[in-house]
Amino acid sequence: xxxxxxxxxxxxxxxxxxxxxxxxxxxxxxxxxxxxxxxxxxxxxxxxxxx
Amino acid sequence: xxxxxxxxxxxxxxxxxxxxxxxxxxxxxxxxxxxxxxxxxxxxxxxxxxxxxxxxxxxxxxxxxxxxxxxxxxxxxxxxxxxxxxxxxxxxxxxxxxxxxxxxxxxxxxxxxxxxxxxxxxxxxxxxxxxxxxxxxxxxxxxxxxxxxxxxxxxxxxxxxxxxxxxxxxxxxxxxxxxxxxxxxxxxxxxxxxxxxxxxxxxxxxxxxxxxxxxxxxxxxxxxxxxxxxxxxxxxxxxxxxxxxxxxxxxxxxxxxxxxxxxxxxxxxxxxxxxxxxxxxxxxxxxxxxxxxxxxxxxxxxxxxxxxxxxxxxxxxxxxxxxxxxxxxxxxxxxxxxxxxxxxxxxxxxxxxxxxxxxxxxxxxxxxxxxxxxxxxxxxxxxxxxxxxxxxxxxxxxxxxxxxxxxxxxxxxxxxxxxxxxxxxxxxxxxxxxxxxxxxxxxxxxxxxxxxxxxxxxxxxxxxxxxxxxxxxxxxxxxxxxxxxxxxxxxxxxxxxxxxxxxxxxxxxxxxxxxxxxxxxxxxxxxxxxxx
Numbered sequence: 261x262x263x264x265x266x267x268x269x270x271x272x273x274x275x276x277x278x279x280x281x282x283x284x285x286x287x288x289x290x291x292x293x294x295x296x297x298x299x300x301x302x303x304x305x306x307x308x309x310x311x
Numbered sequence: 312x313x314x315x316x317x318x319x320x321x322x323x324x325x326x327x328x329x330x331x332x333x334x335x336x337x338x339x340x341x342x343x344x345x346x347x348x349x350x351x352x353x354x355x356x357x358x359x360x361x362x363x364x365x366x367x368x369x370x371x372x373x374x375x376x377x378x379x380x381x382x383x384x385x386x387x388x389x390x391x392x393x394x395x396x397x398x399x400x401x402x403x404x405x406x407x408x409x410x411x412x413x414x415x416x417x418x419x420x421x422x423x424x425x426x427x428x429x430x431x432x433x434x435x436x437x438x439x440x441x442x443x444x445x446x447x448x449x450x451x452x453x454x455x456x457x458x459x460x461x462x463x464x465x466x467x468x469x470x471x472x473x474x475x476x477x478x479x480x481x482x483x484x485x486x487x488x489x490x491x492x493x494x495x496x497x498x499x500x501x502x503x504x505x506x507x508x509x510x511x512x513x514x515x516x517x518x519x520x521x522x523x524x525x526x527x528x529x530x531x532x533x534x535x536x537x538x539x540x541x542x543x544x545x546x547x548x549x550x551x552x553x554x555x556x557x558x559x560x561x562x563x564x565x566x567x568x569x570x571x572x573x574x575x576x577x578x579x580x581x582x583x584x585x586x587x588x589x590x591x592x593x594x595x596x597x598x599x600x601x602x603x604x605x606x607x608x609x610x611x612x613x614x615x616x617x618x619x620x621x622x623x624x625x626x627x628x629x630x631x632x633x634x635x636x637x638x639x640x641x642x643x644x645x646x647x648x649x650x651x652x653x654x655x656x657x658x659x660x661x662x663x664x665x666x667x668x669x670x671x672x673x674x675x676x677x678x679x680x681x682x683x684x685x686x687x688x689x690x691x692x693x694x695x696x697x698x699x700x701x702x703x704x705x706x707x708x709x710x711x712x713x714x715x716x717x718x719x720x721x722x723x724x725x726x727x728x729x730x731x732x733x734x735x736x737x738x739x740x741x742x743x744x745x746x747x748x749x750x751x752x753x754x755x756x757x758x759x760x761x762x763x764x765x766x767x768x769x770x771x772x773x774x775x776x777x778x779x780x781x782x783x784x785x786x787x788x789x790x791x792x793x794x795x796x797x798x799x800x801x802x803x804x805x806x807x808x809x810x811x812x813x814x815x816x817x818x819x820x821x822x823x824x825x826x827x828x829x830x831x832x833x834x835x836x837x838x839x840x841x842x843x
Contacts, residue, residue, distance in 0.1 A: 261537030268355050269540040272362075273603045280599035283592035286751060287324060 318491040319579050325496040327589050330576055331596035332499035332661030334567045335506065337425065339601040340655060341630045343561060344610040348539040348622050352557055355541075356548020360558035365598070368559060368773070371758060371766045372568040372726055373594050375733040377586035378746040380577025382737075387843075389578040390673035391571045392833045396840055399736050405837050407732065410725040411571030412673050412829055415666035416689070417717035417822065418570075420696030421710040422666065423483060426659035427476040428457055428631065433652035434475075441648060442639045447632065454631045459704030463814070466701055476701060480694070483660065487667045488686045491579060495664050502657045503596070509654045510604040516647055517612045523640065524616075535614030538622070539606070552776055552787050559773040560719075565601055566594060567665070569726025575669040583749035591752070600658075608651075609634060616640045630655070667693075677836025692825075699821060703814040708802070712818040715799045719781070723774045730767050739763045 261269075320326040347353045383394025391411020395404050435441040443449035459466035466472050486494045522531040548554050567573060577586060609629060613621050616637045624633065638648030667689060674685035696713075703709035733742050743759050779785040782800060786793040796806055803819055805811030 261533055262541050264355070265537050265541035268358060268542050269536060269606075272358055272540075273606065276595065276598040276602045280592075280595040280603075283588065283595045286588055287327065287592050290751070 319581070320496060321492045322496075323584070323589065325492070325500055326576060326580065327592045327596070328499040328503045329495050329661075329665065330567075330573055330589070330593035331600075332495075332503050333570075333572045333576070333665030334565060334593060334597040334662075335503070335600045336565075336567075336658050336662040337429075337626070337630070337655055338561070338565050339597065339658065340510075340605040340609055341626045343565065343601045343605050344539065344608075345622070345626060345629055346557055346561055347606060348610045349557075350543070350623075352548065352551065352554045353539075354543035354548060355545045356543065356551070356554050357558055358542075359545065359549060360555050361562060364555075364559040364562040364769075365594075367761055367765050367769050368726075369562040369566045369568060370591070370594060371762045372730055372770075373566055373573065373590045374587065374746055374754060374758075375729055375742070375762065376568060376573040377577045377590040378742055379729070379733060379737065380574035381580045381582070381584065381586050382745055383574070384578030384580060385582045388676060388840075389575055390669060390676055391574055392673060392836060393676055393840065394574060394578060395732065396837065398732060402837065404736075405833050405840070406830065407728060408571075409826070409829060409833060410721055410728070411574060412669060412833075413826055414569075414717055414721045414725055415571045415669045416693060417696070417713055417721065417825070419663060419666040419693055421700045421713050421718075422659065423480055423663050423693075423697060424476060424700050424710065426656065426663055427472065427479040429652050429656040429659050430479055431457060431472055431475040432631065432635070433649050433656055436635070436638065436645050436648035436652055439645045441635050442645060443635070444639065445636070447636060450632045450635050453635075454627070457631070458707065459701070460707055461705065463703050463705045466704055473701070476697075479660075480697060483663055483667060484686055484690050486660075486664055487671060488682065490682065491668070495668060498664060499661050502661050506654055506657045506661075507600070507604070509650050509657075510600065510608065513608050513647060513651055513654070514604060516641075517608050517615075520612065520615050520641070522615070530615055530618055532611050532615045535611030536607070538614050538619055539610045553780075556773060556776050556780060559769070560777065563722065563726060564718075566597055567662075569722045569724075569729060570666075571669045571725065572665045574729075575672050576665070578672070585749050585751040587746060587754055588751040612637050673832075673836070677832060677839065679839065696821070696825070699818060703818070705814070708812055708814040709818045712799070712802065712815045713822065715781070716819065716822055719777070723770075723777055727767075727770050727774055730762070730770060734763055734767065 320329070347357055349357070379394060379398065383389070383397050386394075386397035388394045388397050391408030392405045393408065395408035395411075398404065399407065432441060441453070443453060455461050457472045459472070466476075486498055488494065489497070518532060520532045522528055524530060563569065580586065610622050613629065613633050617633060621633045621636075622629065634651065635648060638644035638651065641647065670689045670692075671682075671685045674680050674688055675682070678685075680688065700709045700713065733739070737745075739759065739762060742762075743754075746754065780787065781797055784795040784797045784800070786795075796804075798809075801809040802812040802815035
């Protein structure tokens with residue numbers, strides 16, 4: 261195998277594997293993107309207790 | 312009219328597994344490696360075209376299908392005709408969903424037959440019956456006996472291949488009868504992890520093969536990987552339309568986009584369920600199985616034992632002729648061979664189940680049938696179609712006719728239709744907003760432009776190229792273009808030195824009748840939906 265072949269293989273296989281692992285991590289941890297929460301003002305501990 | 316209680320997925324990971332199960336099929340482990348290893352149209356140029364196609368066609372249409380499907384579900388529809396009816400709201404709208412019913416059911420006609428070959432080969436591998444020595448002719452003869460490729464009607468009767476076919480056919484309907492969650496989701500939740508584990512076991516086995524025959528040091532796994540992944544002349548490859556056509560087609564078929572399956576599966580989601588991350592994860596799972604696993608197992612193993620000539624024979628030849636020889640040549644080959652064909656069987660059954668659900672969904676909501684009735688009617692229709700494929704097995708003529716007109720042309724048409732409906736009937740802006748309802752991640756904004764302009768243009772160009780190549784027989788030359796009718800056309804109408812095939816004509820006539828029958832059912836369903 262040539263160096264170029266090795267690079268093609270590593271980038272292709274590594275790329276799809278990394279994407280798959282990242283997706284699984286996001287699905288299993290259920291993280292929502294920050295902009296969904298952007299409209300919520302920061303809440304102080306005191307405010308939480310008051311509520 | 313009382314609304315029936317609709318089905319639903321029991322978990323987010325369940326629907327992702329189901330869509331990934333639908334997408335991961337025989338093509339991931341047999342077709343893709345063969346395409347990359349092709350010394351003329353494969354290599355680095357193919358991979359570049361493949362990943363570009365993934366970004367401009369695969370992912371966008373996948374998100375479009377998930378979005379339209381979930382929208383249709385919120386309107387109370389689960390089938391393609393119903394969902395198009397809900398989107399377009401014109402009397403003709405529901406007919407645009409016709410292909411979303413015909414394609415999965417039509418592809419099932421032959422896919423379940425191939426699935427039964429996989430189960431048969433797995434059984435014979437484990438039992439040692441597939442160890443036929445070193446003579447390639449013995450494996451070719453075994454394949455011919457399994458498929459009935461030498462003469463029509465030879466598989467029917469009390470033969471092992473026919474019994475496997477009957478068993479697999481019944482198994483599919485038993486699972487589908489159990490419903491979406493208890494049937495499809497249950498099988499995919501177990502099947503997909505099992506498939507990945509088996510593939511990893513096989514991958515370790517292949518990568519540790521080294522040089523199986525020390526007297527032939529050039530035949531090694533390392534050289535096999537090189538044979539497959541070395542890039543060749545990239546500039547020359549990228550200027551070849553055939554490379555783009557093969558890459559885009561593979562992306563299209565491997566992701567099951569335009570199949571009518573994703574749109575139906577997504578329709579069982581709730582309004583605020585995520586579709587963006589789910590669609591991306593299902594796509595990533597398929598790509599991992601195709602590039603990360605399929606790309607490292609079959610071709611390097613075949614090369615290490617049999618050399619380059621063994622690799623260049625097409626999907627069926629690689630899977631059912633070459634690989635059994637490879638497994639027969641390695642220690643514990645019956646075990647690894649059995650595992651490999653079990654992997655193919657799992658990949659196939661998770662796909663074939665997905666082909667039945669769109670039909671079930673349409674019969675239930677279009678004709679008001681209950682589960683039992685819809686399973687019985689679909690069972691009858693598919694039994695007729697499958698019998699045609701099993702009976703007319705000589706040269707696999709019926710199989711290849713259905714595959715070409717439904718599995719190739721139909722899928723391209725449906726995919727193109729989907730992207731146009733999303734942009735021009737549903738509206739790109741509205742669709743973009745709809746896709747992000749409840750989304751766990753945001754789609755990069757550049758994809759809005761891609762979905763609006765690039766995907767339709769790219770897809771239209773690829774579809775035109777596909778028709779020019781496979782129907783009109785274009786030689787891919789712009790300077791001296793030549794058009795000679797392809798085999799698929801000659802089989803139907805005949806030509807000099809190529810008489811028309813009665814089986815191809817009969818199969819095409821059957822497909823036409825099936826299409827008309829489906830259109831009539833959709834008309835009847837439309838009356839029912841209007842009354843709603």
